Amino acid sequence: MSQRSPLGRARGLGSAKDGTAHWWAQRLTALALVPLTLWVVTSLVSLIGADYGAVAGWIASPVTAVLMILLLAMTFHHAQLGAQVVIEDYVHNEALKIAGIIAVKFLALVLGLASIFAVLMIALGV
Amino acid sequence: MTLSILHRITGVALALGTLLVVFWIVAVAAGPAAYDAASALLGSWLGRLLLFGWTFSLFYHLANGIRHLAWDVGWGYELGAARASGYLAVTAAVVLTLLSWAAGYGLLGG
Numbered sequence: 001m002s003q004r005s006p007l008g009r010a011r012g013l014g015s016a017k018d019g020t021a022h023w024w025a026q027r028l029t030a031l032a033l034v035p036l037t038l039w040v041v042t043s044l045v046s047l048i049g050a051d052y053g054a055v056a057g058w059i060a061s062p063v064t065a066v067l068m069i070l071l072l073a074m075t076f077h078h079a080q081l082g083a084q085v086v087i088e089d090y091v092h093n094e095a096l097k098i099a100g101i102i103a104v105k106f107l108a109l110v111l112g113l114a115s116i117f118a119v120l121m122i123a124l125g126v
Numbered sequence: 127m128t129l130s131i132l133h134r135i136t137g138v139a140l141a142l143g144t145l146l147v148v149f150w151i152v153a154v155a156a157g158p159a160a161y162d163a164a165s166a167l168l169g170s171w172l173g174r175l176l177l178f179g180w181t182f183s184l185f186y187h188l189a190n191g192i193r194h195l196a197w198d199v200g201w202g203y204e205l206g207a208a209r210a211s212g213y214l215a216v217t218a219a220v221v222l223t224l225l226s227w228a229a230g231y232g233l234l235g236g
Contacts, residue, residue, distance in 0.1 A: 027198060030191050037188055041181075041226060048230045052158040059154060072147075079141040086134060115148045118155035 022081060029078035036071040056122055065123040069116050076112035080105050129212050133190045136183035143180040181226055186219035 002009070010018075043064075047055055058064055083104045091097040146168070153164035167173050193211050196202050202211050 027195065030195060034188065034192060037184065041184065045226050045229050046233070048233045052154075052161045055161070056154055059151075068151075072151075075144060075147075079137075079144060082137045083141050086138060111144060111148050115151050118148075118151045121155040122151075 022084075026078065026081045026085075029074045029081070032070070032074045033078060036067065036074060039067060040071055059119060059122045060125065062123070065119055068119050072112055072115045072119070076108045076115075080108035083108075129190060129215065133187060133194070136187040136190075139179065139183040140187055143176075143183065146176065146180065178223070178227065182219060182223045185222040185226075186215065189215040189218040189222075 043058070047058060050058075059068060084101050087097060087100045087104065091100055150164055150168065153160045168177060190212075193202070193215050196211070197208075202208060
């Protein structure tokens with residue numbers, strides 16, 4: 001029986017049986033982001049020069065709010081998955097690598113939640 | 127090869143660019159005064175420069191990302207096809223970036 005911890009097993013050599021999960025999540029979020037990105041860019045361009053009421057009103061409408069929350073969740077999930085791969089490829093100091101990955105994941109969570117909370121505040125009028 | 131590293135560079139740029147997105151949406155939530163201040167900052171020459179880079183990064187990462195998704199399902203691997211789709215991704219990114227900015231300035235001017 002192995003004395004290695006689950007973390008040691010996952011981080012060391014050998015399978016932790018979730019080797020494709022990261023790859024798959026990156027593709028799923030990418031696929032979702034294709035229409036969401038096209039939607040938000042065309043919407044934002046059409047809002048250039050609009051006043052505060054028009055912008056807030058647009059975000060507050062139910063369809064926009066839901067799509068916006070989806071977009072933000074997908075974006076931050078996709079971003080931290082991608083940043084993790086970049087860190088893994090270029091940072092060779094083990095401690096720095098782990099610290100960097102943790103920092104990126106925590107930051108993505110904080111920024112994602114803050115922006116989604118902002119959308120909810122606008123949509124609910126608080 | 128060059129396009130592949132550009133995919134990473136634009137990806138990292140977009141990850142950093144999410145700070146602009148958070149800044150903007152939080153400003154909207156904070157009310158008209160904060161929104162006007164944020165708009166002034168994003169509308170300054172530095173803000174526009176950042177947004178221009180962000181727009182190109184977004185469209186390039188999007189176009190080349192679709193190319194990657196096509197490869198994932200086994201399409202377009204042949205050397206000629208891969209080269210052609212690379213040119214297409216760069217062209218699409220440049221055209222969509224210029225089109226967006228032309229539309230934006232059109233709205234501001236008109």
